[in-house]
Amino acid sequence: MSKFSKKRGKATPAISTASLPDIIFMLLFFFMVVTVMRESELMVRVIVPQATELTKLEQKSLVNYIYIGRPTDKYQKVYGTSPRIQLGDKFANIADIPIFLEQHKTTVPEAMHGRIMTSLRVDGAVTMGIVQDVKTKLRKSGQLKVNYSARPRASR
Amino acid sequence: MAKNSSRSRMANEINASSMADIAFLLLIFFLVTTTIDVDKGILVKLPPWSDEKPDIQKLATRNVFSVLVNANNQLLVRGEPATLDDLRERAKEFIINPSKREDLAERPTKAIISLKNDRGTNYETYLEVYNELMGAYNELWDEEARKTHGVPYSEDLPFAWRKDIKGKIPMVLSEAESTSFGEEN
Structure with a gap:
């Protein structure tokens, strides 16, 4: 009898927080794993249009990105306001696209080369001229799988 | 001497209570830097480039x-x-031609959609048009899948x-x- 009452009296210590770091670390590792750091700073303003017939892009390593848009305020003094192409982290011309594609290709295993896709992230307010030129260059470079990046829209 | 004893006492156990704070x-x-954004878009396959001028094929106007x-x-x-609003419906009607009209496609396999834009066209408009035409086909595929297999069309x-x-x-x-009539900017 005395045994029980003794135990009960002692059973109100502070809750141990020793496992708190473990829990936090677990969360931390989860977020570290799912985080994708933006590899390139955007130098052009890109607000992609909305669309409904969308396909999800699988396997990020097989995708290269071409940004087309007007330079952001920071760069407008030097580069003006007409639409520009951004490849990686710098402004580029149409002629730089084949080299850019080749550089990306070297990071992909040879067997996967046929599945490389180019994601065109184009600002909605840009005219088709520059997009057409990029498309022509992509066709000439043999990069035919293209994805027009767009935001989902519920319905028209 | 006193210093010595305090040092030895400190070495007993590292205080780990700040570990949680650091973590x-x-x-x-x-949490702040994570962007769980999935890149989505309209998938297209461009035609391969050829330097030769394409043969001008005589197509019946009803099929184009x-x-x-x-x-x-x-x-x-x-x-x-x-x-833009009735583009999708018109495209669907053209492809399927349910009432066998003389001016719409003979068969879905013969239907050709020809898209032409100006260099001055807004990209947003172009993509919307493309989206509607794509949507027309997606809806037709969906109808066909439901009819023959009883399931909605999907990539799965x-x-x-x-x-x-x-x-x-x-x-x-x-x-x-x-074409290049319009002004580019």
């Missing part, structure tokens, strides 16, 4: 659904002005089914060289 700090950093977008973002569908269907459906209603969307 929290890192956690919040990663021409869509022109000018530099003012106006639409001309089969020679008459149109709006067996390859043979998808091939069969796309064989019945092939998507032929040809993009002509764009």
Whole structure:
């Protein structure tokens, strides 16, 4: 009898927080794993249009990105306001696209080369001229799988 | 002497109570920088480039659904002005031709959609038009899948089914060289 009452009296210590770091670390590792750091700073303003017939892009390593848009305020003094192409982290011309594609290709295993896709992230307010030129260059470079990046829209 | 004893007492156990704080700090950093955005978009396959001029094929006009977008973002569908809203329905009717009209496609396999834009066309308009035409085909494939297999069309269907459906209603969307009347900016 005395045994029980003794135990009960002692059973109100502070809750141990020793496992708190473990829990936090677990969360931390989860977020570290799912985080994708933006590899390139955007130098052009890109607000992609909305669309409904969308396909999800699988396997990020097989995708290269071409940004087309007007330079952001920071760069407008030097580069003006007409639409520009951004490849990686710098402004580029149409002629730089084949080299850019080749550089990306070297990071992909040879067997996967046929599945490389180019994601065109184009600002909605840009005219088709520059997009057409990029498309022509992509066709000439043999990069035919293209994805027009767009935001989902519920319905028209 | 007193110093010595305090040092030995400190070495007993490292205080780990700040560990949680450090972990929290890192956690919040990663929470803020994380972007779980999935890149989505309209998938297209461009035609391969050839330097030769394409042979001009004689196509019956009834089999061609021409869509022109000018530099003012106006639409001309089969020679008459149109709006984005009824483009999808018109394209579907053209491809399937349910009432066997003389001026619409003979068969879905013969239907060709021809899209032509100006260099001054807004990209947003172009993509919307493309989206509607794509949507027309997607809806037709969906109807076909429901009719023959009783399930909605999706990329998860067996390859043979998808091939069969796309064989019945092939998507032929040809993009002509764009005109350059409009002003680019």
